[in-house]
Amino acid sequence: MKQLKAILIGLVIGVFIGMALGINIGRDRPLFSNPFAKESLVDRAKQLGSETLEKSGKALEKTGQALQDKAR
Structure with a gap:
């Protein structure tokens, strides 16, 4: 009974740790780091903009390469 x-x-603790790590992985x-920390709207906007x-x-580079290849 003691082993069970x-x-x-151990299983319950592992699930909680795994969930916290999974949340951080999902949010990049x-x-x-703290998985429950609120990210400010300004930080989100900066990240999305960058x-x-x-x-x-990258899309512009690909288009430029395609145009150069087509011109040759």
């Missing part, structure tokens, strides 16, 4: 109790407690944050700028730059 220890296994059950460092693993051991991601959008980066993606548009």
Whole structure:
């Protein structure tokens, strides 16, 4: 009975730790950061803006390469 109790407690603790790490992975944050910390709207907007700028730059590069290849 003692072993079953220890296994059950270990399982519950493991589930809680796994959920916290999973939340951080899903939000692209460092693993051991606080998974329940609120991210400000300004930080979200900055991150979204930089991601959008980066993606548009890559798309522009691909388009430029395609045009250069077509011109040759």
